[in-house]
Amino acid sequence: MFEITNPKIKTTKLCVLILRSLKMLHPEMECYSIKTDINEFIQSHWVMLVKLKIFQTAQWKKAILDALNHCPLIECGKDFCHDRGYYRLKDNETTEKKEEISNPPFHILHHKNLKQNISQELYSCYDDLQRQLSYSVKVFSKLYSKYLKNCDTKRSDLVRDILERQNQVYDLFGNYKSQLCSFE
Numbered sequence: 001m002f003e004i005t006n007p008k009i010k011t012t013k014l015c016v017l018i019l020r021s022l023k024m025l026h027p028e029m030e031c032y033s034i035k036t037d038i039n040e041f042i043q044s045h046w047v048m049l050v051k052l053k054i055f056q057t058a059q060w061k062k063a064i065l066d067a068l069n070h071c072p073l074i075e076c077g078k079d080f081c082h083d084r085g086y087y088r089l090k091d092n093e094t095t096e097k098k099e100e101i102s103n104p105p106f107h108i109l110h111h112k113n114l115k116q117n118i119s120q121e122l123y124s125c126y127d128d129l130q131r132q133l134s135y136s137v138k139v140f141s142k143l144y145s146k147y148l149k150n151c152d153t154k155r156s157d158l159v160r161d162i163l164e165r166q167n168q169v170y171d172l173f174g175n176y177k178s179q180l181c182s183f184e
Contacts, residue, residue: 011063012071016071016089032088140159
């Protein structure tokens with residue numbers, strides 16, 4: 001997700017991911033402080049998170065706080081420990097199942113995006129290679145027609161053979177582009 005140029009994620013989903021990550025890192029803790037735990041997590045992952053649009057504004061802290069307070073999957077501290085500034089994921093299995101159905105797991109989305117990026121990169125390299133091959137065919141064609149056509153037979157035959165093989169490769173490239181560059 002963070003490898004693409006313009007990554008997008010809902011702020012509530014990001015907050016759920018942060019709390020799940022904190023739960024994995026600190027399973028002994030029941031709730032997490034916005035001032036210490038959540039803020040430290042964001043700061044330690046800033047290199048990745050700064051790519052998200054939300055963190056490119058001065059109001060990102062308010063947006064995170066709003067998402068924590070309004071997300072149906074997150075409990076506010078005033079509900080379970082009678083103190084503000086603490087949050088935890090709800091233990092309700094039905095909300096987790098609803099979320100999993102509506103939002104595919106992060107690794108699946110990451111895998112899809114990674115495949116798309118690799119496929120686009122392959123298409124780009126493929127196009128470059130095809131252009132270079134086309135240029136090479138033109139150069140050998142001019143070389144053959146202008147200088148070697150009526151000259152030394154060995155050199156002439158060699159260049160003609162190279163030209164024919166490059167033409168064959170160029171034709172094959174055109175036929176196999178979609179097969180070579182896609183993962184489907």
